[in-house]
Amino acid sequence: MQSIKKIIMLVAGGLIILGFVIALLAFALAGFNWSSFNTSLPDEETSYSYDLASVSSLTVSELDADVIIVGTDEDKIKITCYENKKDAYTIQLQANGNLNINRSLYKHWYEYIGFNISNQKRTLTVAIPQKFTGEVEAATMSGNLDLTDFDGLAAVSTSTASGRITLKNVMAANHISASTLSGDLALDNLRAGKDLEIGTSSGEIQLTNGKIAGNLSISSLSSNIDLVDTSINGDSSIGNSSGNVNFNKLAANNLSITTLSGNVIGSILGDPANYTITADSLSGKIDIPHSENGKNTFDISTSSGNIDIEFTSAN
Numbered sequence: 001m002q003s004i005k006k007i008i009m010l011v012a013g014g015l016i017i018l019g020f021v022i023a024l025l026a027f028a029l030a031g032f033n034w035s036s037f038n039t040s041l042p043d044e045e046t047s048y049s050y051d052l053a054s055v056s057s058l059t060v061s062e063l064d065a066d067v068i069i070v071g072t073d074e075d076k077i078k079i080t081c082y083e084n085k086k087d088a089y090t091i092q093l094q095a096n097g098n099l100n101i102n103r104s105l106y107k108h109w110y111e112y113i114g115f116n117i118s119n120q121k122r123t124l125t126v127a128i129p130q131k132f133t134g135e136v137e138a139a140t141m142s143g144n145l146d147l148t149d150f151d152g153l154a155a156v157s158t159s160t161a162s163g164r165i166t167l168k169n170v171m172a173a174n175h176i177s178a179s180t181l182s183g184d185l186a187l188d189n190l191r192a193g194k195d196l197e198i199g200t201s202s203g204e205i206q207l208t209n210g211k212i213a214g215n216l217s218i219s220s221l222s223s224n225i226d227l228v229d230t231s232i233n234g235d236s237s238i239g240n241s242s243g244n245v246n247f248n249k250l251a252a253n254n255l256s257i258t259t260l261s262g263n264v265i266g267s268i269l270g271d272p273a274n275y276t277i278t279a280d281s282l283s284g285k286i287d288i289p290h291s292e293n294g295k296n297t298f299d300i301s302t303s304s305g306n307i308d309i310e311f312t313s314a315n
Contacts, residue, residue: 043082043122048091050077052129056097057154060138063103065122066163067140071130071149080125089124097134101126133173144183164203175214184223195234216252227266244305249312256299263305268298269314279307 055077060067065082072078079101081089090104101124122143128150135154138145144163147156147170155174158165164183170176171191178185179199187207190196194214198205201221208228215234218225224243231251238245240259247266257264263284268275274294279286284306291298300307 043084043087046081046083048079050079050093050099052077052132054093054097055099055132055134057099057134058126058128058136058138059098059100060124060126061100061102062124062138062140062143062145064142065103065124065140066144067138067146068123068125069136069138069145069147070125070127071132071151072127074127074129077129077132078127080127082122082124196232224262231269251314252298254297256297257301259302259305261304262302263307264300264302265306265308267310267312270311272311277309279309281305281307 052075058069060069077099079091083089088104090100090102092100094100130150131152132150133152133154135156136147136150137157138147139159140163141161142163143160144166145158145160146166147158148166148168150169151171153170153172156167156170156172156176158167158178160180160183162182163180164186165178165180166186167176167178167190168186168188170189173193175194175197176190176192177197178187179197180203181200182202183200184203185198185200185205187198188209190207190210190212192210192212192214196210196212196214196216198207198218199220200223202223204223205218205220205225207226207230210227210230212230212232212234216232216236216238218238220239220243221241222243223240225238225240225245227247227250229249230247233253236252236255238255238257240262242261243259244262245257245259245264245266247268249267249269251269272289272291272294275291275296275298276294277288277291277298279288279300281302281304283304284302286307288300288307288309289311300309
């Protein structure tokens with residue numbers, strides 16, 4: 001027993017000495033300057049501009065800064081960001097017309113051994129003429145992502161890890177997608193020429209005034225899903241684990257909703273005679289209108305949640 005304790009003490013002492021040596025090495029590489037251990041450098045506002053005619057698509061990759069992509073009445077694309085010599089953006093206009101904006105870190109490994117005492121919050125703003133008709137793809141880790149005021153994009157793909165996604169007044173000829181792990185999704189006045197795909201683990205989902213020419217797909221684990229004044233021409237599939245699914249004035253043809261413990265409550269625009277409705281809940285209450293053998297299907301399934309559906313006139 002005594003020998004085991006001695007070995008543990010020797011190992012612990014060795015680790016302490018090793019940590020001291022690593023810290024001393026980092027201090028020496030920093031020129032024995034304690035200020036070098038402050039990894040936060042002051043940012044400077046910088047801006048870049050590109051002719052719209054030379055850009056066919058936009059790709060943005062960000063870490064923790066908020067990203068704002070907004071349509072404007074200007075003729076050029078203007079990028080406004082905050083940079084320093086160790087934390088900047090690599091902006092490239094590629095041969096295929098893709099404008100790529102990527103956050104780049106220029107730090108040595110030992111520069112991560114230090115302290116970041118800055119409280120500044122970065123914002124990356126990309127102002128694009130509203131007549132831009134290319135595809136937009138944007139992703140962040142923890143920063144929020146806003147995309148607003150576009151009426152002729154080709155397609156939109158947005159994603160974050162924990163940041164909020166806001167899409168407002170956006171029209172795309174093809175698909176629109178928004179996915180996040182824990183951030184909320186606020187989607188307002190979207191027009192998708194094809195499919196709309198929405199996914200999250202724990203963020204809240206709010207879709208208002210959407211018009212989807214293709215299919216609608218929404219998946220969530222523990223968040224609430226709210227749909228208001230939204231119409232879907234294709235099939236709609238909504239899956240949730242523990243959150244509720246609420247909808248008001250939803251216009252859909254073939255609709256499938258599944259939850260485990262969440263409630264399904266809402267109103268459908270149309271006549272129940274045009275639907276074949278099936279509802280199943282193991283322990284929850286079910287209140288649905290009588291339906292005929294209509295050509296449209298409406299399937300609702302939950303384990304312990306309640307189901308309460310009504311139909312309202314489209315007029």
